[in-house]
Amino acid sequence: MQLTEVKDIRTGVLLYYDNDTVSPMWHQCDAFLTPPNLRLTYFTPSGKPVTRTILVANGMDARSIASTNCAAIPPPMLDGKSPYVFEVEFANSITEKFAAISALERGGWVSSVWYVLETKLSMSMKLTNAKGIRFSRRRLALLFRPFII
Secondary structure (H helix, E strand, O other): OOOOOOOOOEEEEEEEEEOOOOOOEEEEEEEEEEOOEEEEEEEOOOOOEEEEEEOHHHOOEEEEEOHHHOOOOOOOOEOOEOOEEEEEEOHHHOEEEEEEOOHHHHHHHHHHHHHHHHHHHHHHHHHHHHOOOOOOHHHHHHHOOOOEO
């Protein structure tokens, strides 16, 4: 059996909105989208390195959003420019928010996340159709709950 190496399909700098802490904040991260995960590395305000892995393949939607509607705290400037925000939505309306340096970068990230979502959906459809069972997209989304490491 031969193992194949999984490669990053997109890498770059992103802002990540961390609302799991006592005081929500945006972190500037190095981001690596390697199906099925998005891996983020950043430093806390105290200088502690953090790696966060988000299983984006369990998402239901990825979309661009206005930075004014994105979070309790607006994203900070990136290289002196207003960032372009997008989000990945999971089951139960859970969302993870990110921001890119340009509209073009944001579009690339959203398209790459959709590639991961569509790849998982098409693989799921092949598996379920092989067994003669049919699932709607909504039912498939409910089967694949979000998982954050």
